[in-house]
Amino acid sequence: MNDILPPDSAKLGVFERHCRQLFERYGYEEIRTPVLEHTALFARGIGEVTDIVEKEMYTFLDRKQRSLTMRPEMTASCVRAYIEHAVGKREPVTRWYYSGPMFRYERMQTGRYRQFYQIGVECFGVAEPTVEAEQIAMLVQLYDGLGVPALSTLVNSVGGAEDRPRYREALLAYLEPRASGLCADCQRRLATNPLRVLDCKVDAGSEVLAGAPRVLDSLTDTSRARFDAACQALTDLGVGFRIEPRLVRGLDYYTGMVFEIQSASPALGSQAALVGGGRYDELVESMGGPPTPAVGFALGVERGILALPGPAESFQPRPHLFLVCHGDAARRRALVLAHSLRISGLRIELEHRAVGVKAQFKRADKLRALAALVLGDDELASGRGKLRDMTSGQEREVALADLAAELTGGDSGGQPGE
Numbered sequence: 001m002n003d004i005l006p007p008d009s010a011k012l013g014v015f016e017r018h019c020r021q022l023f024e025r026y027g028y029e030e031i032r033t034p035v036l037e038h039t040a041l042f043a044r045g046i047g048e049v050t051d052i053v054e055k056e057m058y059t060f061l062d063r064k065q066r067s068l069t070m071r072p073e074m075t076a077s078c079v080r081a082y083i084e085h086a087v088g089k090r091e092p093v094t095r096w097y098y099s100g101p102m103f104r105y106e107r108m109q110t111g112r113y114r115q116f117y118q119i120g121v122e123c124f125g126v127a128e129p130t131v132e133a134e135q136i137a138m139l140v141q142l143y144d145g146l147g148v149p150a151l152s153t154l155v156n157s158v159g160g161a162e163d164r165p166r167y168r169e170a171l172l173a174y175l176e177p178r179a180s181g182l183c184a185d186c187q188r189r190l191a192t193n194p195l196r197v198l199d200c201k202v203d204a205g206s207e208v209l210a211g212a213p214r215v216l217d218s219l220t221d222t223s224r225a226r227f228d229a230a231c232q233a234l235t236d237l238g239v240g241f242r243i244e245p246r247l248v249r250g251l252d253y254y255t256g257m258v259f260e261i262q263s264a265s266p267a268l269g270s271q272a273a274l275v276g277g278g279r280y281d282e283l284v285e286s287m288g289g290p291p292t293p294a295v296g297f298a299l300g301v302e303r304g305i306l307a308l309p310g311p312a313e314s315f316q317p318r319p320h321l322f323l324v325c326h327g328d329a330a331r332r333r334a335l336v337l338a339h340s341l342r343i344s345g346l347r348i349e350l351e352h353r354a355v356g357v358k359a360q361f362k363r364a365d366k367l368r369a370l371a372a373l374v375l376g377d378d379e380l381a382s383g384r385g386k387l388r389d390m391t392s393g394q395e396r397e398v399a400l401a402d403l404a405a406e407l408t409g410g411d412s413g414g415q416p417g418e
């Protein structure tokens with residue numbers, strides 16, 4: 001679990017703002033849910049026999065001996081909220097986005113933490129497979145727009161209720177005779193949840209798994225047609241993608257298309273997955289709600305930040321003006337001037353301590369202030385001062401009373417540099 005300090009927090013803030021603005025363009029609205037939920041919600045929602053539920057949840061008893069869990073993801077919480085507030089009765093289609101900390105007891109490494117931040121979206125009420133394509137296109141736009149390098153979009157289908165028994169049979173017929181080549185956990189999973197063998201972290205890359213039958217080959221015609229329609233929509237949207245038959249994702253609720261967006265950025269180490277998502281048409285009903293098709297994804301914020309080019313400092317907001325003070329009277333006047341300029345929406349830096357002019361300019365440079373103005377006895381007497389552009393070094397004389405307008409290019413309501 002990490003502290004996130006400036007300047008890293010600035011990079012995180014910019015990334016988060018980008019996501020919000022983009023998702024709102026697609027009609028998603030924010031939902032916030034508690035960090036704690038009843039353990040049963042995740043066990044039922046994510047699946048009893050999954051790595052998350054078996055090994056990774058922070059679970060404890062509260063003072064009344066109720067088992068609670070710190071959310072390892074938000075889809076189950078969104079589904080609970082959707083049912084609890086009968087949202088489906090109020091509107092045919094619901095689009096939510098969320099942002100917040102999640103908790104998983106995982107082995108830590110670059111890009112993998114025990115408290116990490118996810119931003120995600122969930123869309124309820126649309127069965128048409130164009131929604132998953134729209135979500136993927138939105139994500140590619142997000143990462144492309146931010147300059148994240150070497151992206152790849154992987155898609156697959158895990159099939160629905162009709163496909164599962166057939167695939168399970170084919171998979172068991174293949175895996176059972178080869179069980180001795182699997183890890184102890186997977187040998188147990190053969191009896192409980194064989195699909196989970198496919199995304200076992202221990203057996204990943206093993207020869208046994210490499211030869212396993214593919215879900216795509218077991219799909220009914222209807223499921224295959226839905227998958228093809230989603231792929232076609234991706235092509236229509238100009239999104240390049242690769243069908244990855246081994247992609248099954250580590251959560252049990254998926255029913256149709258699943259997807260992952262990865263970046264080959266070396267900053268990510270082995271944790272290349274920026275986003276994971278997919279369709280889960282049976283989850284709402286299985287949790288006690290009305291039959292409701294749904295599809296969504298979550299992205300890892302820390303991984304997004306790692307893959308985002310540029311030093312964290314370049315994401316810090318630059319002050320519009322550093323007021324450099326010379327003498328006590330100037331400092332008193334500067335306090336009031338800075339206050340009124342900040343009310344106009346400007347970012348103003350001010351040195352409260354009695355330090356020299358040179359040191360103040362040094363600080364203005366360090367903070368990458370866009371402009372500086374020296375306030376001393378002369379400026380106080382004349383009501384005028386020299387506004388220095390800190391990039392070009394050029395100075396021009398301005399009336400102190402007009403500073404807000406001067407800094408915003410005549411429009412004192414605007415915010416230059418934003």
Ligand code: HAM
Nearest residue numbers: 073075111112113116273274275276277296297298300
């Ligand atoms: P997930 O694949 O478990 O899916 O997580 C989504 C993303 O969260 C991952 O691709 C990764 O970027 C990030 N992530 C996961 N675990 C960690 C960790 N320990 N440290 C840092 N980042 C991590 C879900 O959570 C589903 N709820 C997604 C979804 C929403 N499916 C449908 N709707």
